[in-house]
Amino acid sequence: MIGRYEVGSRNGVVYADDLAVGDRFELGSYTVTEQELVEFAGQWDPQSFHIDRESAEGGYFGGLIASGVHTIAICQRLTVTSLYNDWSVIAGKCFRNVNFLRPVRPGEVLTGSMLIDNVVLDDRGRGLVTAAAEIVNGDGKPMLTMVTEMFMRSRP
């Protein structure tokens, strides 16, 4: 099952109990520009290999690489705009195993997918949903994997 349109829902909202282990969703793509890469890191992660092109070219990676926090932010944006805006999310509980597998470089096209790993309903009208996201680059190589646990509302 791929894509949000195949998830059962009422009134257009996806509740915790509409999700099942193994459900898989495509999150779409996002291109990270050098300007955005440098601006994001300048504000949130001002290390030289993220913000100083000259220094980065002589450094470990031979050029600028994106902040890992930026890559997480891109993954979150892709997930919200393709899924969560129709989902009954209460809030995130945690991220686990956020792996920065390869350096993300300017101009790369990042494409995401998400797999539902677990759904646990409680007696307070909520469900704890565990979802594993993966971001790949234009060559299909994994750049980021991360697991999110979030509370969602159950179907009223």
Added chain:
Amino acid sequence: MIGRYEVGSRNGVVYADDLAVGDRFELGSYTVTEQELVEFAGQWDPQSFHIDRESAEGGYFGGLIASGVHTIAICQRLTVTSLYNDWSVIAGKCFRNVNFLRPVRPGEVLTGSMLIDNVVLDDRGRGLVTAAAEIVNGDGKPMLTMVTEMFMRSRP
């Protein structure tokens, strides 16, 4: 041992082998404004409880709360400006156990600290450093805990 000035270093740079399990660092403080909270989430996590004050006031938390990605970004900024800019960081490898313990609300003052959990030197001139960060609010209540694994250069 608290504070970067008590870490041994040569030439002003802190290498992996200058760090020891149990070293603790203060990261300073950061105030998250409502404007920044909404702008960050508008770009990276546009869920209603992050970006729509009116909807948020009638919702689960009774008001706007910061994106968890924003809180991670603040933690990273505090760490870079107080520590990593003097440390021989190569790159992050992963974040583990990123726990969003309480909702971060507009105007809160977030203060960070970091504890070195592990240092493993390899034979390629690097060390894998594991560090646990904690962000507390003005009442000293934990808001975010996360563990970072990063590669640093060993002392040349």
